[in-house]
Amino acid sequence: MNKETSEIKSAKHSPWKDVGISDPRARLKSLSDYASMVELDRNIPPQRYYRSGVEMIRMADMCMKDNDLEYAYILYVKFITIFVEKIRNHPQFNTVPLKDKEYNQQTLRKVLPKAEELKKQLLEQYQAEYNKYVEDIKEREKIEKERLKQEELKKLREEEERKNKLAALAAVKAAKAAMTASVTSPEDGKVKKTSSVSSRPLVSPSSDIIAQTSREKPTVDRSTKPSLLCDSLTLRDxxxxxxxxxxxxxxxxxxxxxxxxxxxxxxxxxxxxxxxxxxxxxxxxxxxxxxxxxxxxxxxxxxxxxxxxxxxxxxxxxxxxxxxxxxxxxxxxxxxxxxxxxxxxxxxxxxxxxxxxxxxxxxxxxxxxxxxxxxxxxxxxxxxxxxxxxxxxxxxxxxxxxxxxxxxx
The missing domain is CATH 3.40.140.10 (Cytidine Deaminase, domain 2)
Incomplete structure (x- = not known):
């Protein structure tokens, strides 16, 4: 089957997606630059490009109905690039039938305002996505600060508990030493055992720290973190x-x-x-x-x-x-x-x-x-x-x- 080779040489993946959720205007520029990357092969008859243009617009219109605005915009911009900037430089441009040129011009008059309107919609979409992304970052930062605060309180509590344990251990040792010591009374000559241990509690843990650390540690849902890079080789079924x-x-x-x-x-x-x-x-x-x-x-x-x-x-x-x-x-x-x-x-x-x-x-x-x-x-x-x-x-x-x-x- 001796079909023609590529009419339009497009990139093998979608580099505009690598921009991720960034400045909306920079993101739109990346999309427009990618869409404009069109090279014409002078060995392919220009009629082939005109035929491809018909299918490009048909596909773009389908994408619009499917709410795939990015892909529709790419196809519209490619169409404009080919038939406004490139096709007239083809050495066989004069062989294109007049009816094909006229039909193409009619399509261009419809596509130009469509592309401009799509550009505005995409900019609004990117701005909304960027605003949400910024809000998500702030929320994650807030959660992270709270997490660090709770960790610091936990460390203070553990340090207080360690001091309490050391003090209690020292008190136990002192009590054992006092209980084994013998004191002789001059009046009756009897041996009395005395204890230096007070009945009062030796150490009282800080009630403030206990109250502060009794709060539950907040959880962070990692699945809500937005992905900045898209799989550019993903194919539709x-x-x-x-x-x-x-x-x-x-x-x-x-x-x-x-x-x-x-x-x-x-x-x-x-x-x-x-x-x-x-x-x-x-x-x-x-x-x-x-x-x-x-x-x-x-x-x-x-x-x-x-x-x-x-x-x-x-x-x-x-x-x-x-x-x-x-x-x-x-x-x-x-x-x-x-x-x-x-x-x-x-x-x-x-x-x-x-x-x-x-x-x-x-x-x-x-x-x-x-x-x-x-x-x-x-x-x-x-x-x-x-x-x-x-x-x-x-x-x-x-x-x-x-x-x-x-x-x-």
């Missing part, structure tokens, strides 16, 4: 209908028996911060034993536009091999994952009854493949691994999948 793979293999059966690969596009929606695959789109294609080339991709784009769907990955068969990602597969998937970090690649190997759910390793493989300029089948290093199992994939036996076959019969 991709929910897949369990029957998707079975339906796809049934559709690909003829090609599989003829030793030809079959491929499809996974499309769906964002629902409650989860990416749900709802459609399997089968484009016009030509298959061989180890590759699959798509044609008339405009049919896919039109269908997605009509049904408000976003691309969540792709699926293809290995008729005679096991489930893995070849060098061509890695480059194909790179374009998907750079556009959406959660995008997955599914490989079905019916001969070996295997199904693999894969993703490029965010910490290494994604950048390596994005910067690889080789084409066709070519060797890649195996260590560190370039791809891994997509652990954020979740199968749902109750979910429904709609299969749309766009191949011309």
């Amino acid at each position: 991709v929910v897949l209908p369990t029957k998707l793979m079975h339906n796809f293999l049934m559709l690909a059966f003829t090609n599989t028996t003829n030793n030809k690969e079959t491929c499809g596009i996974l499309a769906g929606k964002l629902e409650r911060n989860k990416l749900v695959v709802t459609h399997l789109l089968i484009p016009e294609q030509t298959g061989s034993p180890d590759s699959c080339v798509t044609h008339n991709e405009e049919d896919i784009f039109d269908y997605q536009d009509q049904h408000n769907l976003i691309t969540l990955g792709w699926i293809h068969t290995h008729p005679t091999q096991t489930a893995f990602l070849s060098s061509v597969d890695l480059h194909t998937h790179c374009a998907y994952q750079l556009m959406m970090a959660e995008a997955i690649a599914i490989v079905c190997a019916p001969k070996y009854d295997e199904t693999g759910f894969f993703i490029l390793t965010p910490e290494y493989g994604l950048d390596f493949i994005a910067n690889c300029r080789e084409t066709g089948f070519h060797p890649h290093p195996t260590e560190p691994p370039l791809y891994t199992k997509a652990k954020h994939c979740k199968l749902d036996v109750t979910a429904v999948i709609e299969v749309v076959d766009l191949r011309r019969k």
Whole structure:
């Protein structure tokens, strides 16, 4: 499947989150700087960027409905950066159809005020979070001061008790010495035993210290301490209908028996911060034993536009091999994952009854493949691994999948 490489080279993680709960304006600037980090590849036709822009806005609008303001703002700013600052410098900019440019300009007129309003909302949100964080710090400092005070009182009490014990021990020793001493009376010559021990208590503990230390030591709930660093590699779940793979293999059966690969596009929606695959789109294609080339991709784009769907990955068969990602597969998937970090690649190997759910390793493989300029089948290093199992994939036996076959019969 000879898809284009990355349209937009985005960072492999989210460094703006490392700012944590800091000054609201600095936090917003970090977010804006990250969103503006867009580089255009002059080897990729500008029409690809215009197509990616359509999906970026669709995804941003979904994020707004899901109240994910940060991610929506990032997508809006990326869109503005590409189509206001960058795209005109593309050497093939004049080849873009006029209708695409006009539609893009109409979208820009809507996006610019949306981004500005989002900026205000995020600043208010950051300010509220910062104020709460400062209040939490003050509360923790207050609790810590009280804890130190109680510890000091405890030390004073222990020191007082130690002195009391020493005084009592000395008194006991003195009493024993007096009881064994003999005194002879000159009147009767009898021996009398006298005691120097007073019936009065020797030492009285301080009632003030006892009263002060009788209070319970306050407890500190460590779980309320805010985390300043977020896990920047956290991926949202991709929910897949369990029957998707079975339906796809049934559709690909003829090609599989003829030793030809079959491929499809996974499309769906964002629902409650989860990416749900709802459609399997089968484009016009030509298959061989180890590759699959798509044609008339405009049919896919039109269908997605009509049904408000976003691309969540792709699926293809290995008729005679096991489930893995070849060098061509890695480059194909790179374009998907750079556009959406959660995008997955599914490989079905019916001969070996295997199904693999894969993703490029965010910490290494994604950048390596994005910067690889080789084409066709070519060797890649195996260590560190370039791809891994997509652990954020979740199968749902109750979910429904709609299969749309766009191949011309």
